[in-house]
Amino acid sequence: MKRLNVINVIGAAGAAIALTFSAIVSAHHPIHGKFDFSETMELKGIVTKVDWRSPHVHVFLNVTDNNQSVNWAIELENPSILVDNGWKENSLVPGDAITVAGMRARDGSRQIWGDEVQLSDSGRLVYTVSSQAPAKPLAGRPVPRWPEDNKPALGAGPGGIGGIWSYPSEKALVEDGVSVSMNEYGLLDNINDAARVAPMQDWALARYVHRQQRQLQDDPTYLNCKPPGGPRQYQSDLGFQLIEDKKNERIFVLLGSGNRNYRLIYLDGRDPSGQVGGDDDNPLYYGRSTGVWEGDTLVVNTTGFNEDFWFTNGGLPHTSRLSMVEKFTRTDFDTLHYEVNIEDPGAYTRPWTASWDLSWLGGKELPFSLCQHNRQ
Amino acid sequence: MYKGLIKGLSVIIGVVFLSSAALAQEGHPLKGSWIGEWSGNTALGDFVLIVMDWNGEEVTGMINPGTDNIEIDNVELDPSDWSVVISADDYTIDATIENLELPSRAITGSWRSRNGRGDFEIVRQ
Numbered sequence A: 001m002k003r004l005n006v007i008n009v010i011g012a013a014g015a016a017i018a019l020t021f022s023a024i025v026s027a028h029h030p031i032h033g034k035f036d037f038s039e040t041m042e043l044k045g046i047v048t049k050v051d052w053r054s055p056h057v058h059v060f061l062n063v064t065d066n067n068q069s070v071n072w073a074i075e076l077e078n079p080s081i082l083v084d085n086g087w088k089e090n091s092l093v094p095g096d097a098i099t100v101a102g103m104r105a106r107d108g109s110r111q112i113w114g115d116e117v118q119l120s121d122s123g124r125l126v127y128t129v130s131s132q133a134p135a136k137p138l139a140g141r142p143v144p145r146w147p148e149d150n151k152p153a154l155g156a157g158p159g160g161i162g163g164i165w166s167y168p169s170e171k172a173l174v175e176d177g178v179s180v181s182m183n184e185y186g187l188l189d190n191i192n193d194a195a196r197v198a199p200m201q202d203w204a205l206a207r208y209v210h211r212q213q214r215q216l217q218d219d220p221t222y223l224n225c226k227p228p229g230g231p232r233q234y235q236s237d238l239g240f241q242l243i244e245d246k247k248n249e250r251i252f253v254l255l256g257s258g259n260r261n262y263r264l265i266y267l268d269g270r271d272p273s274g275q276v277g278g279d280d281d282n283p284l285y286y287g288r289s290t291g292v293w294e295g296d297t298l299v300v301n302t303t304g305f306n307e308d309f310w311f312t313n314g315g316l317p318h319t320s321r322l323s324m325v326e327k328f329t330r331t332d333f334d335t336l337h338y339e340v341n342i343e344d345p346g347a348y349t350r351p352w353t354a355s356w357d358l359s360w361l362g363g364k365e366l367p368f369s370l371c372q373h374n375r376q
Numbered sequence B: 001m002y003k004g005l006i007k008g009l010s011v012i013i014g015v016v017f018l019s020s021a022a023l024a025q026e027g028h029p030l031k032g033s034w035i036g037e038w039s040g041n042t043a044l045g046d047f048v049l050i051v052m053d054w055n056g057e058e059v060t061g062m063i064n065p066g067t068d069n070i071e072i073d074n075v076e077l078d079p080s081d082w083s084v085v086i087s088a089d090d091y092t093i094d095a096t097i098e099n100l101e102l103p104s105r106a107i108t109g110s111w112r113s114r115n116g117r118g119d120f121e122i123v124r125q
Helices: A012-021 A080-083 A191-197 A203-211 A230-234 B002-020
Strands: A006-009 A035-051 A058-065 A066-076 A099-105 A112-121 A162-168 A240-245 A252-253 A262-266 A288-294 A295-301 A323-332 A335-343 A354-360 B032-040 B048-054 B061-062 B074-078 B083-088 B091-096 B107-115 B115-123
Touching: A035 A066, A035 A112, A058 A099, A191 A203, A230 A335, A230 A354, A252 A288, B032 B107, B048 B115, B061 B074
Parallel strands: A066 A112, A262 A288
Antiparallel strands: A006 A035, A035 A058, A035 A099, A058 A066, A099 A112, A162 A240, A162 A354, A240 A252, A252 A262, A288 A295, A295 A323, A323 A335, A335 A354, B032 B048, B032 B115, B048 B061, B074 B083, B083 B091, B091 B107, B107 B115
């Protein structure tokens, strides 16, 4: 443990407690690649600059150490998430004295992930982020429907204002019916629970454990800006939109994360192998998707995945043999129930299912979050 | 002479092709194209190129495709320590996956056959 005048490196046990009980820890990106969650520290200093840019805001801080002033970078949430929580670019200004607690950069540089930012004089917390979805109306509002076919609208619906689906109730894939404790990045509290998460083959379990033991630092979505294919696209608080193109019988899935990628779901009965154009045999991050309505549930079949990404927070492996059946059911105006059946004989011993709910944020647009921003 | 020239060109073309096709691979850790050396192999030369695939039940593949075309008979992977035994014709490779987390992970160890033995190292492309 390193002890400096103004830098107090808290022990790993303290870090675990802080992470468990802090109400404001709510990062929504795979930041383990850059920051070491087992090494937390506290800084006190004077703000020199606030760099309000996507994907992450940075606050620069002059810290006095042994009568010398050194500059630290404090990395914070995405600007749109901070705005959603009521913060502005000038909520902190140069000259403010602050205390910051967070996780130190793995490369030893003077950077930390800002878990808690506090004005030193007043003790007031700033740039806090709630992981809770906004409260829903006490009386459930009816599902909006399209007049031409009476199908549920998957977005704002006819005449409605815009909005996005966000605040997933689960942020990592875990088989339905299994209860394991993990953080919002999918990092298990107890590695001995790994085998319970999903019915993995031996090699897949070993690879999952290896990723977990490395604190998810190898996540290609963070390291290489790989798209969040598979169910992972619905595990981000940056949200998504389902844009229904009724005329062309297709649905655009627009993602707030993963560089605002989009995915297409075709409802026109086509063969999924011929829809992409160009090199149709080239496996994809989002696969090839076709859907049908079964009552009020949209059922989507997807195959054709590549193996270049993690398909869930937490690092469960998959192979190119993965096929998914997703079911989207809008249970009321403000709730979308998502269920995914995973069948991957390359990585799992049997098909399995996971599900969660998402909340409607009416009037909100997708944040402009690009992974490459602020990257070297 | 022409046979040797063609073999050499095939190896060069293979290396160039595979080097340009380097991809991340987050699925089964053995799947992919691997290039390296089996030192002291007087029969086939030090250079070795291996392509492996995973079908959900077994690892299949070929050593030096396009030149020697040695089909892999069996691959045993022990995920507890990531040790690998590759059997092909009369070759046996005992090795371990290194740097599992990297797309350019390596398999290092030794090879042996009735004609010799030596060090073995290949890197995923």
